Amino acid sequence: MSRASRQDLGVMQGRLSAPLNGRIQAFPGRGWKSEFALAESLELRHIEWIFEHATLADNPLGDAQDTARLAAFIETQRVKVRSVCADYFMDRPYLKASPAERADLEKVLVELVGKVRSLGARHIDLPFVDSSRIGGKSNFSCVRDFISPALKTAATLGIDICLETDLNPADFRDLLDHIAHPSCAANYDSGNSASLGYDVTEEFAAYGKDVRTVHIKDRLYQGKTVPLGEGDTDFDALFAQLQRVDYRGPLVLQTARGTLPEAQAISGYMEFLAPYFKNYLGKD
Numbered sequence: 001m002s003r004a005s006r007q008d009l010g011v012m013q014g015r016l017s018a019p020l021n022g023r024i025q026a027f028p029g030r031g032w033k034s035e036f037a038l039a040e041s042l043e044l045r046h047i048e049w050i051f052e053h054a055t056l057a058d059n060p061l062g063d064a065q066d067t068a069r070l071a072a073f074i075e076t077q078r079v080k081v082r083s084v085c086a087d088y089f090m091d092r093p094y095l096k097a098s099p100a101e102r103a104d105l106e107k108v109l110v111e112l113v114g115k116v117r118s119l120g121a122r123h124i125d126l127p128f129v130d131s132s133r134i135g136g137k138s139n140f141s142c143v144r145d146f147i148s149p150a151l152k153t154a155a156t157l158g159i160d161i162c163l164e165t166d167l168n169p170a171d172f173r174d175l176l177d178h179i180a181h182p183s184c185a186a187n188y189d190s191g192n193s194a195s196l197g198y199d200v201t202e203e204f205a206a207y208g209k210d211v212r213t214v215h216i217k218d219r220l221y222q223g224k225t226v227p228l229g230e231g232d233t234d235f236d237a238l239f240a241q242l243q244r245v246d247y248r249g250p251l252v253l254q255t256a257r258g259t260l261p262e263a264q265a266i267s268g269y270m271e272f273l274a275p276y277f278k279n280y281l282g283k284d
Helices: 029-041 064-075 099-118 137-157 169-179 190-196 200-210 235-244 262-280
Strands: 009-012 046-050 080-085 123-128 160-165 184-189 211-216 251-253
Touching: 009 029, 009 080, 009 262, 029 046, 029 262, 064 099, 099 123, 099 137, 123 137, 123 184, 123 211, 137 160, 137 169, 160 169, 160 211, 169 184, 169 200, 184 190, 184 200, 190 200, 190 211, 200 211, 200 235, 235 262, 251 262
Parallel strands: 009 046, 009 251, 046 080, 080 123, 123 160, 160 184, 184 211, 211 251
Antiparallel strands: none
């Protein structure tokens, strides 16, 4: 896989480290710096940083001074941070929170927008899946209330807040229209969509123009995350749609963990994706 195609790929933070307490996805603790060197050795160009409640004490994004030091560190690296995955709001779901808790969560999201900008990143992936799933249209206004203060700040700083949901294509389109803000966009997770049985072409027809971050993953229909090529993700259709909408945002490997060492597994996934880059994105 050539340097030209590799430069489009990044990796979810933690995927180049051993699992933390057996979790498939988590901030990797004090060893986070080592992932930048590993990512560079693989010719990856960016890491999606994880911001979560469970490991906040160890995460530089949890403190303003530590965030400044993190920004200075990233400035020295060839591997950058282009996006932040805000799993914090899965740990503390807004839709299940009390009024006082909701006010605090709104404040945390506003502050996160400023921190993300200081890192040189441009995207926050905000998950509304699993414990934080939206559930239906009756909750759309609540979602809008949650993110509206952050969207005001995001608009001034050039940040996209990208919603990750399990909504069907038509309902996701309706949610984006309900919020109707230029800084509110969509995250597309290829594995999650496959597990839900959604059709890639229908999804991109509904909201493809608003997709600004993409997680590359494979999952079985109604099942678990599996290595790329072993699940029900239609990679040909996905890359055809990315080509059609002239997608230029981050592509982030959020892939299954297996029996291979972490860096070796990621390298194998990159090789799997090489033909799709060549055939659809014109990179060889």
